[in-house]
Amino acid sequence: MNFKGHFSSRTDIGKVRVTNEDQAYVLANYSGEILLIVCDGMGGQNKGDYASKMAMDTLVEAFQKKRKTPVILAKAWLRSQIKRANSIIFNEADRNPAYHDMGTTCVAVLITGDKMIIANIGDSRAYSYGEHGLKRLTQDQTYVDYLYRSGQIGERDKSSSPDRHVLMNALGIFPSASMDLSIVPYRGETILLCSDGLYNNVSEPEIRAILSTDERPDQKISSLIAEANANGGSDNVAISLWEASRQ
Numbered sequence: 671m672n673f674k675g676h677f678s679s680r681t682d683i684g685k686v687r688v689t690n691e692d693q694a695y696v697l698a699n700y701s702g703e704i705l706l707i708v709c710d711g712m713g714g715q716n717k718g719d720y721a722s723k724m725a726m727d728t729l730v731e732a733f734q735k736k737r738k739t740p741v742i743l744a745k746a747w748l749r750s751q752i753k754r755a756n757s758i759i760f761n762e763a764d765r766n767p768a769y770h771d772m773g774t775t776c777v778a779v780l781i782t783g784d785k786m787i788i789a790n791i792g793d794s795r796a797y798s799y800g801e802h803g804l805k806r807l808t809q810d811q812t813y814v815d816y817l818y819r820s821g822q823i824g825e826r827d828k829s830s831s832p833d834r835h836v837l838m839n840a841l842g843i844f845p846s847a848s849m850d851l852s853i854v855p856y857r858g859e860t861i862l863l864c865s866d867g868l869y870n871n872v873s874e875p876e877i878r879a880i881l882s883t884d885e886r887p888d889q890k891i892s893s894l895i896a897e898a899n900a901n902g903g904s905d906n907v908a909i910s911l912w913e914a915s916r917q
Contacts, residue, residue, distance in 0.1 A: 671783060672702030673858055675914040678888040679706075682895045684867055685903025691718035691774075692865050692908035693726040701738030704781040705729070706910040708794045710865040712840060713772035721759050721842050722774040728755040729778065741785045741853055748780050748787050749851055752841070759842025773840035776849075777808055777863050781912070786856040791841045791849045793866050794908070797877070800859035804878040809850065811839040835866075858914040864894075867905030871898040887911045 679694040691711035698704050709725045711718025732751045739747065755776070763769045775792025788796055788807050793815075796807040809815065813836040817823045841847060860881055869877070872894060880893045891909045898907050 673704075673781065673856070673914040675704075675912060676887050677704065677706070677910070677912040678886070678891055679908075679910040680888070680891045680895065681906060681908045682867075682899070682903075684906050685899055687906055689719060690906045691722055692867065692906040693719075693722040693774075694863070694865075694908040694910045695726055695730055696910045696912055697730065697733060699733055699736055701736070701782075703733075703736070703738060703744075704912055705733045706779045706781075706796075706861055706863045706912055708775075708777050708863040708865055708908045708910050709841075710775040710792065710794050710867075710906070710908060711772070712774060712837070713769070717769050717772035718774065720769060721763075721772040724759050724762065725752075725755040725774050725776050725841055728758055729776075738782065741782060741787070744780060744782050745787050745851065745853055748778065748789050749849070752776060752778070752789055752791070752849060753847045756841050756844075756847035760845055763842065771843075773842040775837070775865070776841045779807075779861055779863060779912075781856055781861070784856055785853055786861070787851070787853050789849050789851050791839050791847065792837050795864055795866075795869060797862045797864075798859040799862065799878065799881045800857070802859075804874055804881070806874075807854070811850070812837055860914070861912045863908075863910040865906065865908040867903075867907035868894060868898055868909060871901040871904060871907075887913050 711722035
């Protein structure tokens with residue numbers, strides 16, 4: 671079965687940054703599958719926005735041509751397209767000195783029937799929201815998260831660490847991409863993808879409260895961005911949101 675629903679995506683420059691390096695997109699293909707993507711570019715001086723746009727364009731163009739396949743093949747498809755985006759970014763940076771060291775985070779969720787495939791590189795996040803509440807589906811690939819998981823720092827130290835923005839992985843930085851990739855059941859939950867500009871400025875209880883309202887997806891995104899900016903707007907914000915229709 672394919673789930674029907676509503677979706678929206680948006681980015682915002684925030685209150686501090688002079689450029690917007692984030693990308694967000696949600697789309698459905700002719701097979702009834704849904705793809706959500708968020709990319710947060712890095713590199714500065716217009717390099718980050720170029721990297722995130724190349725990643726987004728690669729995935730969107732490929733998805734528009736994708737036909738529905740068994741979930742194992744869909745997982746292989748998503749892996750191959752992310753690796754292709756990595757090669758495109760890396761080769762452009764290698765060819766053009768102006769784009770040296772550019773890269774981007776990339777989190778993507780492909781909903782196909784009663785399964786969803788989750789891919790993650792970097793520290794943008796995927797959440798689900800439903801009867802279980804708000805649940806994080808991805809693990810941040812940051813140095814601070816590594817220190818926390820290895821027991822070297824505590825939960826309280828994560829938000830105050832001077833290394834909290836140091837990524838352990840990003841798309842386009844290395845010749846070959848490595849990613850977290852998993853298949854999990856999908857039962858009609860709301861799916862939210864976001865860059866760190868959201869979750870660093872809006873707490874998870876606040877995110878959950880906004881998702882629990884009866885607003886449309888685009889209105890919920892506007893509320894989340896307004897809250898992030900009200901709390902300082904320290905970074906660009908990218909959000910992709912999918913809500914299955916109530917049966």
